[in-house]
Amino acid sequence: MLLAGCVSPPTKWAAPISGQPAASGSASPGAGGVTAPVWGPCEGYKKLPNITLECGKMSVPQDWNNLSLNRTFDIALIRARSVGQRQRIGSLLVNPGGPGGSGVDLAYYLAQGLPNDVIWRFDIVGFDPRGVGKSSPVECFSDADLDANFGADPDPVSQADFDASVALARKLAQECGTKYGDALQYFSTEQTARDMDAIRNALGDEKITYLGYSYGTLLGAVYAQLFPKNIRALVLDGAVDPTQSSVASSEGQAKGFERAFTNFANWCKTAAQECPLGGDARGAVTAAIQAARTAPATGANGRKATAGWVFTAVISALYSEQLWPALAVAIANVRRGDPKDVFELADRYAERDASGKYSNLFDANLAVNCADDDKSVTVEEARRLQGEWRTKYPLFGASLALNLICAQWPGKRDPYPAGTANGAPPIVVVGTVGDPATPYEQTPKLARMLGVGVVLTWQGEGHTAYPQTRCITDAVNDYLIDLKVPAEGTTCPK
Numbered sequence: 001m002l003l004a005g006c007v008s009p010p011t012k013w014a015a016p017i018s019g020q021p022a023a024s025g026s027a028s029p030g031a032g033g034v035t036a037p038v039w040g041p042c043e044g045y046k047k048l049p050n051i052t053l054e055c056g057k058m059s060v061p062q063d064w065n066n067l068s069l070n071r072t073f074d075i076a077l078i079r080a081r082s083v084g085q086r087q088r089i090g091s092l093l094v095n096p097g098g099p100g101g102s103g104v105d106l107a108y109y110l111a112q113g114l115p116n117d118v119i120w121r122f123d124i125v126g127f128d129p130r131g132v133g134k135s136s137p138v139e140c141f142s143d144a145d146l147d148a149n150f151g152a153d154p155d156p157v158s159q160a161d162f163d164a165s166v167a168l169a170r171k172l173a174q175e176c177g178t179k180y181g182d183a184l185q186y187f188s189t190e191q192t193a194r195d196m197d198a199i200r201n202a203l204g205d206e207k208i209t210y211l212g213y214s215y216g217t218l219l220g221a222v223y224a225q226l227f228p229k230n231i232r233a234l235v236l237d238g239a240v241d242p243t244q245s246s247v248a249s250s251e252g253q254a255k256g257f258e259r260a261f262t263n264f265a266n267w268c269k270t271a272a273q274e275c276p277l278g279g280d281a282r283g284a285v286t287a288a289i290q291a292a293r294t295a296p297a298t299g300a301n302g303r304k305a306t307a308g309w310v311f312t313a314v315i316s317a318l319y320s321e322q323l324w325p326a327l328a329v330a331i332a333n334v335r336r337g338d339p340k341d342v343f344e345l346a347d348r349y350a351e352r353d354a355s356g357k358y359s360n361l362f363d364a365n366l367a368v369n370c371a372d373d374d375k376s377v378t379v380e381e382a383r384r385l386q387g388e389w390r391t392k393y394p395l396f397g398a399s400l401a402l403n404l405i406c407a408q409w410p411g412k413r414d415p416y417p418a419g420t421a422n423g424a425p426p427i428v429v430v431g432t433v434g435d436p437a438t439p440y441e442q443t444p445k446l447a448r449m450l451g452v453g454v455v456l457t458w459q460g461e462g463h464t465a466y467p468q469t470r471c472i473t474d475a476v477n478d479y480l481i482d483l484k485v486p487a488e489g490t491t492c493p494k
Helices: 103-113 143-151 159-187 189-203 215-226 246-270 281-294 307-317 321-335 340-350 361-372 379-392 397-401 442-450 470-482
Strands: 051-061 072-082 090-095 122-127 208-213 231-237 427-434 453-461 490-492
Touching: 051 103, 051 189, 072 103, 072 189, 090 103, 090 189, 090 215, 103 122, 122 189, 143 159, 143 307, 143 340, 159 189, 159 361, 159 379, 189 208, 189 215, 189 361, 208 215, 215 231, 215 427, 215 442, 231 470, 246 281, 246 307, 246 321, 246 379, 246 397, 246 427, 281 307, 281 321, 307 321, 307 340, 321 340, 379 397, 427 442, 427 470, 442 453, 453 470, 470 490
Parallel strands: 090 122, 090 208, 208 231, 231 427, 427 453, 453 490
Antiparallel strands: 051 072, 072 122
16 A cells, blocks of 8 residues: 655655545543643754744544543644744644654654745644554554565565465554554544644634645545634645545556656656666566566665565655656666665655664554545455556556455444535645646545635646645645635646
């Protein structure tokens, strides 16, 4: 399963599922264990020039639908405030997607990278969603398990190889089930959307201003359905279509990554100095993956660049056009027996450090996606789709068909609502034409579903748009600050 939602730095993925309507309303402070954050210094983050940083934690109910359960999760927060702040509007709550990306890390990054007009008017507030990072993290998988998962063949053809993939996925799913049991259902998107309203209330904002990337657009869309009258402004960049099934989502990503790879291959033909793969980049990558199946290059400490690691490096680089030259060099080098650059790209995506330790990004990603999905494919259906999608999407289809962990997930499901945001103000939905992880086709679908969505298009490459280009930046800034909604159909050139 690919990540659908992050922005740079560690930029990740999204995976929407079908859902059911839910009741509105949030608990008052103190109900169900809700506590206000206590702010203090931020450990592990360097001081930023002209920015004050505060970190804190608050408690939220594990189950917003059963406050009498009297069990809570901790939610980690960061607040970045410009020392030159003036005409303050309130807080800008941010989420990087994934699911599994750290909103605390994103806010720290954006405090250095957002336009001054925004930083001067808003506190930039990030939170690690329940189960993520510092917020009661889900930790199911060992580093060895994740190495095995990422290193596995992305397209196991023989029955024996396929059965081995099924067994590994079953082991990972059972590890989560054994550790968390019935609590797995509480890591769902709807529960996190309700946490967001508790955060809004704790920050003292009458209405929320929110910037969500990739999977963060799904989180924002669910919030808009649950709390439409609590919205000041929502920017949803890298749109996820909440109405599609998990199968449709995976196929959309397969199509999106094939399209992005074709764009990369075409770039290689015109950028010979930066792309040492020649005129057939697709052939070079396919050959590198195939060679890695039988004779993987060996790197430091005996680590082998198997087909899975080469495939993950390709996925990683397609999230940003800026990484295309790095991908070309990595493939050329691994074919010569040097996997260093392949590992660098793959580890960036997997959040694996130099010592081989992982963050809990993928633990949380699977916990959220599987809790959300009440219509997971069966193992047999995945095997059928693998063959069909291999033909339709030669590089990415087979791998994206194999959602084998959710197919064997032991936890109960908690699907999110997928409908209109009745009573909400206009919501800006941003789409990038060349986005591989959240294909552009989802952008108008999300806007239509919400009923108040306004599409803003960037004719660029990579995953998410704001604030990468002046046209998009100006339009989003005008909306966030002055609530000036872009004209319907606004399109920004590359």
